[in-house]
Amino acid sequence: GAGVSQSPRYKVAKRGQDVALRCDPISGHVSLFWYQQALGQGPEFLTYFQNEAQLDKSGLPSDRFFAERPEGSVSTLKIQRTQQEDSAVYLCASSLGTSGTGEQFFGPGTRLTVL
Amino acid sequence: AQSVTQLGSHVSVSEGALVLLRCNYSSSVPPYLFWYVQYPNQGLQLLLKYTTGATLVKGINGFEAEFKKSETSFHLTKPSAHMSDAAEYFCAVDGGSNYKLTFGKGTLLTVNP
Numbered sequence: 001g002a003g004v005s006q007s008p009r010y011k012v013a014k015r016g017q018d019v020a021l022r023c024d025p026i027s028g029h030v031s032l033f034w035y036q037q038a039l040g041q042g043p044e045f046l047t048y049f050q051n052e053a054q055l056d057k058s059g060l061p062s063d064r065f066f067a068e069r070p071e072g073s074v075s076t077l078k079i080q081r082t083q084q085e086d087s088a089v090y091l092c093a094s095s096l097g098t099s100g101t102g103e104q105f106f107g108p109g110t111r112l113t114v115l
Numbered sequence: 116a117q118s119v120t121q122l123g124s125h126v127s128v129s130e131g132a133l134v135l136l137r138c139n140y141s142s143s144v145p146p147y148l149f150w151y152v153q154y155p156n157q158g159l160q161l162l163l164k165y166t167t168g169a170t171l172v173k174g175i176n177g178f179e180a181e182f183k184k185s186e187t188s189f190h191l192t193k194p195s196a197h198m199s200d201a202a203e204y205f206c207a208v209d210g211g212s213n214y215k216l217t218f219g220k221g222t223l224l225t226v227n228p
Contacts, residue, residue: 004158031214042119042205042218043159056215091158100147100213101166106158 002026004107006092012113013082021077021110025094032075033104034067035091043091049075050098061086082114117142117210121219129227134193136222138180138206141187147209148189149216150180154202162204165189176200201226 005024013019025032031050035043036059046059051072060067064083069075079086089111093104122137140146147166151159163174170182176199180191189206203223207216 033214033216040220042207042220043216045215045217048214056212093159098214100209101164103161103164104216106151106160108156108158 004092004094004105006090006107006110008110009108010111010113012115014115015082015084017082018078018080019082019112021079021090021112023075023077023092023094023107025073025075025092026096026105027073029094029096029105030072031095031098031102031104032069033093033095034075034077035093036061037089037091037109039088046077046090079112082112084114087112087114117146117208117217119206119208119217119219121204121206121222123222124220125223125225127225127227128196130198131195134178134191134196134200134224136191136204136206136224138189138191138219139187140189140206140208140210142208142210144211146211148180148182149207149209150174150178150189150191151205151207151218152202153205153221159205162191196224196226198226198228200224 034046037043048056049069064080066078089109091109093106095102149164150162165182173179206219
Protein backbone atom coordinates (compact mmCIF):
# COMPACT_ATOMS: atom_id res chain seq x y z
CA GLY A 1 0.00 0.00 0.00
CA ALA A 2 1.02 3.61 -0.46
CA GLY A 3 2.88 5.24 2.36
CA VAL A 4 3.63 8.89 3.00
CA SER A 5 5.23 10.51 0.00
CA GLN A 6 7.16 13.75 -0.21
CA SER A 7 8.31 15.84 -3.12
CA PRO A 8 10.77 16.87 -4.21
CA ARG A 9 13.19 14.46 -2.59
CA TYR A 10 16.04 16.90 -3.05
CA LYS A 11 15.94 20.67 -3.40
CA VAL A 12 18.80 23.08 -3.87
CA ALA A 13 17.98 26.74 -3.38
CA LYS A 14 19.99 29.90 -3.51
CA ARG A 15 19.88 31.99 -0.38
CA GLY A 16 16.88 34.26 -0.51
CA GLN A 17 14.75 32.02 -2.72
CA ASP A 18 11.34 30.73 -1.68
CA VAL A 19 10.73 26.97 -1.60
CA ALA A 20 7.65 24.78 -1.27
CA LEU A 21 7.80 21.21 0.00
CA ARG A 22 4.90 18.85 -0.52
CA CYS A 23 3.61 16.01 1.62
CA ASP A 24 1.04 13.41 0.58
CA PRO A 25 -0.08 11.57 3.72
CA ILE A 26 -1.60 8.13 3.85
CA SER A 27 -5.19 8.37 2.65
CA GLY A 28 -7.64 8.86 5.49
CA HIS A 29 -5.06 9.89 8.04
CA VAL A 30 -6.38 12.69 10.20
CA SER A 31 -3.14 13.91 11.76
CA LEU A 32 -0.18 15.33 9.90
CA PHE A 33 3.16 16.46 11.26
CA TRP A 34 6.22 18.26 9.91
CA TYR A 35 9.66 17.78 11.41
CA GLN A 36 13.07 19.29 10.64
CA GLN A 37 16.12 17.05 10.88
CA ALA A 38 19.48 18.79 10.81
CA LEU A 39 22.59 16.81 9.96
CA GLY A 40 23.53 14.51 12.81
CA GLN A 41 20.47 15.37 14.85
CA GLY A 42 17.12 13.84 15.62
CA PRO A 43 13.95 15.18 14.04
CA GLU A 44 12.55 18.33 15.65
CA PHE A 45 8.83 19.07 15.68
CA LEU A 46 7.69 21.94 13.51
CA THR A 47 3.91 21.84 13.26
CA TYR A 48 0.80 19.65 13.64
CA PHE A 49 -2.45 19.50 11.69
CA GLN A 50 -5.65 17.74 12.59
CA ASN A 51 -7.53 17.58 9.30
CA GLU A 52 -7.23 21.10 7.88
CA ALA A 53 -6.74 22.79 11.25
CA GLN A 54 -3.23 23.74 12.26
CA LEU A 55 -3.37 23.05 15.98
CA ASP A 56 0.26 23.66 16.87
CA LYS A 57 2.90 25.66 15.02
CA SER A 58 5.12 26.26 17.99
CA GLY A 59 8.12 24.57 16.38
CA LEU A 60 8.31 26.75 13.28
CA PRO A 61 11.69 28.52 13.58
CA SER A 62 10.62 31.88 12.24
CA ASP A 63 7.84 33.68 10.42
CA ARG A 64 9.56 32.70 7.17
CA PHE A 65 8.13 29.23 7.66
CA PHE A 66 4.51 28.60 6.77
CA ALA A 67 2.54 25.35 6.50
CA GLU A 68 -0.92 24.62 5.21
CA ARG A 69 -3.27 21.70 4.66
CA PRO A 70 -6.29 23.36 3.07
CA GLU A 71 -8.39 20.30 2.30
CA GLY A 72 -7.23 18.09 5.12
CA SER A 73 -5.06 15.85 2.97
CA VAL A 74 -2.00 17.17 1.09
CA SER A 75 0.17 19.58 3.01
CA THR A 76 2.75 22.12 1.89
CA LEU A 77 5.57 23.57 3.92
CA LYS A 78 6.76 26.87 2.51
CA ILE A 79 9.96 28.60 3.42
CA GLN A 80 10.40 32.19 2.31
CA ARG A 81 13.73 33.92 1.77
CA THR A 82 15.70 30.77 2.55
CA GLN A 83 18.83 31.03 4.68
CA GLN A 84 21.76 28.64 4.98
CA GLU A 85 20.59 27.55 8.42
CA ASP A 86 17.42 26.21 6.80
CA SER A 87 19.45 23.42 5.20
CA ALA A 88 18.08 20.18 6.63
CA VAL A 89 15.89 17.20 5.84
CA TYR A 90 12.21 18.03 6.22
CA LEU A 91 10.15 15.03 7.28
CA CYS A 92 6.41 14.68 7.04
CA ALA A 93 4.47 12.12 9.07
CA SER A 94 0.82 11.16 9.32
CA SER A 95 -1.23 9.12 11.73
CA LEU A 96 -4.71 7.66 11.48
CA GLY A 97 -6.28 9.24 14.53
CA THR A 98 -5.62 11.96 17.03
CA SER A 99 -4.31 9.92 19.92
CA GLY A 100 -0.73 10.20 21.04
CA THR A 101 -0.55 6.43 21.26
CA GLY A 102 -0.97 6.07 17.52
CA GLU A 103 1.92 5.37 15.20
CA GLN A 104 3.27 8.21 13.13
CA PHE A 105 4.17 7.03 9.62
CA PHE A 106 7.05 8.97 8.15
CA GLY A 107 7.82 9.90 4.58
CA PRO A 108 11.35 9.70 3.13
CA GLY A 109 11.92 13.42 3.60
CA THR A 110 12.98 16.32 1.42
CA ARG A 111 16.65 17.25 1.68
CA LEU A 112 16.92 21.03 1.34
CA THR A 113 20.31 22.56 0.65
CA VAL A 114 20.58 26.34 0.69
CA LEU A 115 23.65 27.74 -1.00
CA ALA B 116 9.25 20.18 29.30
CA GLN B 117 10.34 16.86 27.92
CA SER B 118 13.68 15.67 26.65
CA VAL B 119 15.50 12.55 25.52
CA THR B 120 19.14 11.60 25.96
CA GLN B 121 20.63 8.79 23.94
CA LEU B 122 23.96 7.69 25.36
CA GLY B 123 26.41 6.88 22.62
CA SER B 124 26.07 8.42 19.20
CA HIS B 125 27.68 5.33 17.67
CA VAL B 126 27.50 1.71 18.82
CA SER B 127 29.38 -1.08 17.08
CA VAL B 128 28.66 -4.77 17.67
CA SER B 129 29.59 -8.05 16.07
CA GLU B 130 27.00 -10.09 14.23
CA GLY B 131 25.28 -12.36 16.76
CA ALA B 132 26.17 -10.18 19.74
CA LEU B 133 23.76 -8.43 22.08
CA VAL B 134 22.53 -5.02 21.00
CA LEU B 135 21.92 -2.44 23.74
CA LEU B 136 20.98 1.12 22.85
CA ARG B 137 20.42 3.44 25.77
CA CYS B 138 17.70 6.04 26.17
CA ASN B 139 16.88 8.22 29.16
CA TYR B 140 14.00 10.67 29.18
CA SER B 141 12.59 13.46 31.26
CA SER B 142 8.91 14.19 31.46
CA SER B 143 6.70 15.90 33.99
CA VAL B 144 3.86 13.45 33.32
CA PRO B 145 3.72 9.71 32.56
CA PRO B 146 5.22 9.52 29.11
CA TYR B 147 4.58 7.66 25.93
CA LEU B 148 7.91 6.30 24.69
CA PHE B 149 8.92 5.20 21.20
CA TRP B 150 11.86 3.72 19.34
CA TYR B 151 12.17 4.44 15.63
CA VAL B 152 14.71 3.11 13.11
CA GLN B 153 15.96 5.04 10.09
CA TYR B 154 17.68 3.36 7.16
CA PRO B 155 19.68 5.54 4.73
CA ASN B 156 17.49 7.71 2.53
CA GLN B 157 14.33 6.36 4.11
CA GLY B 158 11.80 7.66 6.56
CA LEU B 159 11.62 6.62 10.18
CA GLN B 160 9.91 3.32 10.96
CA LEU B 161 8.38 2.51 14.31
CA LEU B 162 10.08 -0.37 16.12
CA LEU B 163 8.03 -0.37 19.31
CA LYS B 164 6.22 1.85 21.76
CA TYR B 165 5.25 2.04 25.40
CA THR B 166 2.02 3.76 26.36
CA THR B 167 0.57 2.03 29.40
CA GLY B 168 0.47 -1.45 30.88
CA ALA B 169 3.27 -3.97 30.59
CA THR B 170 6.64 -2.32 30.96
CA LEU B 171 8.47 -4.82 28.74
CA VAL B 172 7.51 -4.04 25.17
CA LYS B 173 8.26 -6.26 22.19
CA GLY B 174 8.62 -4.82 18.75
CA ILE B 175 9.45 -5.79 15.22
CA ASN B 176 12.64 -7.51 14.07
CA GLY B 177 13.27 -9.08 17.49
CA PHE B 178 13.76 -5.82 19.37
CA GLU B 179 12.37 -5.13 22.82
CA ALA B 180 12.56 -2.33 25.37
CA GLU B 181 11.75 -2.00 29.03
CA PHE B 182 10.21 1.08 30.60
CA LYS B 183 11.84 1.72 33.98
CA LYS B 184 10.16 4.64 35.68
CA SER B 185 12.58 4.74 38.62
CA GLU B 186 15.51 5.07 36.24
CA THR B 187 13.64 7.19 33.65
CA SER B 188 15.00 4.81 31.04
CA PHE B 189 13.72 3.00 27.97
CA HIS B 190 16.70 1.04 26.66
CA LEU B 191 16.40 -0.94 23.43
CA THR B 192 17.80 -4.47 23.23
CA LYS B 193 18.09 -7.35 20.81
CA PRO B 194 19.70 -10.63 21.85
CA SER B 195 21.53 -11.30 18.59
CA ALA B 196 22.50 -8.64 16.06
CA HIS B 197 22.02 -9.19 12.36
CA MET B 198 23.76 -7.35 9.55
CA SER B 199 20.40 -5.93 8.49
CA ASP B 200 20.08 -4.16 11.86
CA ALA B 201 22.70 -1.60 10.84
CA ALA B 202 20.85 1.72 10.85
CA GLU B 203 20.23 4.81 12.98
CA TYR B 204 17.95 4.43 15.95
CA PHE B 205 15.97 7.21 17.59
CA CYS B 206 14.26 7.25 20.96
CA ALA B 207 11.33 9.62 21.32
CA VAL B 208 8.99 10.79 24.08
CA ASP B 209 5.53 12.28 24.15
CA GLY B 210 5.33 13.95 27.51
CA GLY B 211 1.64 14.67 27.68
CA SER B 212 0.86 16.62 24.53
CA ASN B 213 -0.76 13.55 22.98
CA TYR B 214 0.84 14.29 19.61
CA LYS B 215 4.22 16.04 19.86
CA LEU B 216 7.27 13.78 19.80
CA THR B 217 10.63 14.90 21.13
CA PHE B 218 13.45 12.85 19.66
CA GLY B 219 16.93 12.07 20.88
CA LYS B 220 19.93 12.75 18.69
CA GLY B 221 20.08 9.17 17.53
CA THR B 222 22.48 6.24 17.81
CA LEU B 223 24.13 4.83 14.73
CA LEU B 224 24.40 1.05 15.00
CA THR B 225 27.02 -0.74 12.94
CA VAL B 226 27.17 -4.53 12.81
CA ASN B 227 30.50 -6.15 12.01
CA PRO B 228 30.68 -9.57 10.33
